Amino acid sequence: MSLQHTISRASAAPANGEVLGGMSIGEPKDLGPMAWPHQPLRAPVLPAGAPAVHEHWRVDGPLRQGRDEGIHWCRNAELLYGVIELDEAEQAPTAGGGSPLQAASRVLYERLFRLLRAQGTPHLWRVWNYMADINGESHGLERYRQFNLGRYEAFVHAQRETGGQVPAACAIGVAGGPLSVAFLAGRSPVVPLENPRQVSAWRYPSQYGPRAPTFSRAALAYPRGREALFVSGTASIVGHATVHPGDVAAQCEETARNIECLVQEANRVARSGRPFSFNGLSHRAYVRHAADVDTVQRTLQPLLRGASLVCVQADICRADLLVEIESQAIHPLGSP
Numbered sequence: 500m501s502l503q504h505t506i507s508r509a510s511a512a513p514a515n516g517e518v519l520g521g522m523s524i525g526e527p528k529d530l531g532p533m534a535w536p537h538q539p540l541r542a543p544v545l546p547a548g549a550p551a552v553h554e555h556w557r558v559d560g561p562l563r564q565g566r567d568e569g570i571h572w573c574r575n576a577e578l579l580y581g582v583i584e585l586d587e588a589e590q591a592p593t594a595g596g597g598s599p600l601q602a603a604s605r606v607l608y609e610r611l612f613r614l615l616r617a618q619g620t621p622h623l624w625r626v627w628n629y630m631a632d633i634n635g636e637s638h639g640l641e642r643y644r645q646f647n648l649g650r651y652e653a654f655v656h657a658q659r660e661t662g663g664q665v666p667a668a669c670a671i672g673v674a675g676g677p678l679s680v681a682f683l684a685g686r687s688p689v690v691p692l693e694n695p696r697q698v699s700a701w702r703y704p705s706q707y708g709p710r711a712p713t714f715s716r717a718a719l720a721y722p723r724g725r726e727a728l729f730v731s732g733t734a735s736i737v738g739h740a741t742v743h744p745g746d747v748a749a750q751c752e753e754t755a756r757n758i759e760c761l762v763q764e765a766n767r768v769a770r771s772g773r774p775f776s777f778n779g780l781s782h783r784a785y786v787r788h789a790a791d792v793d794t795v796q797r798t799l800q801p802l803l804r805g806a807s808l809v810c811v812q813a814d815i816c817r818a819d820l821l822v823e824i825e826s827q828a829i830h831p832l833g834s835p
């Protein structure tokens with residue numbers, strides 16, 4: 500089956516042996532003992548009271564897993580999924596005077612890159628970053644900007660590119676808990692995509708922090724027999740500026756335009772012969788204010804035409820952003 504992604508609102512986790520890894524949103528009632536790496540997204544599913552969501556990546560076996568560098572990982576011959584969580588309070592104070600979150604971010608990514616190198620799956624495809632109090636300020640810097648500093652330092656330390664060939668990602672704020680990062684990596688590189696409506700995030704000017712965020716707007720990846728499109732967390736940003744502050748419906752529409760634009764970029768290079776489309780993706784919306792979820796759903800509904808949308812209450816990395824949406828799809832590649 501190569502790479503497959505499933506979303507379920509049932510409480511029972513699948514008993515299938517071919518699960519590479521997964522994540523859950525909300526407070527799962529019955530996780531059971533999980534054999535695979537699992538990222539708990541410590542944030543409520545919306546609307547309030549909706550059941551927990553479980554998502555899994557499934558692949559062909561045989562699978563092998565382990566724990567190294569504080570990372571629970573699982574892999575097959577071509578791709579690896581891992582989860583690493585680091586408590587910033589346990590970071591030793593740094594000589595350079597950086598904040599604990601900056602240090603935790605750097606250490607976490609340095610470990611991640613060491614693992615990928617040791618495993619022979621050096622190419623990061625998609626990263627999910629979650630941290631507490633993302634818009635809080637300490638050490639004279641917003642915490643998201645501290646995270647960007649540490650992440651950037653680790654990319655440099657590992658002699659990786661900090662622009663251009665960088666992974667698709669999201670960076671989202673939750674109420675508490677450790678810095679939590681899940682990642683998919685492969686033996687083959689992704690094709691990174693940028694959005695012509697937006698300045699590449701790795702080129703953001705210094706008004707958004709001393710180091711720019713290290714992610715691409717989207718990526719095409721090629722697990723065996725498949726073409727996967729990962730659209731990074733996408734928000735109401737044009738150029739590098741937030742547009743429609745205070746207007747969640749307009750932010751949703753602008754975000755959808757940005758995703759549509761990335762879908763077009765993907766289709767310029769896609770190889771599967773079947774174009775990607777907004778209503779052929781599955782979407783996750785991070786909604787800052789729970790009360791906005793109706794507006795978010797109502798605004799997106801005509802575009803979704805039945806496509807999956809999971810809404811989560813979480814903070815976005817700029818205080819003026821009310822919503823962020825990420826999306827993905829996996830298409831079969833025609834037989835050669």
Ligand code: 3EB
Pocket residue numbers: 628668669670700712713714731732733734736816
């Ligand atoms: C933005 O476009 C919104 O720091 O990894 C989106 C996706 C955002 C990923 C990251 C941040 C990240 O700038 C924020």
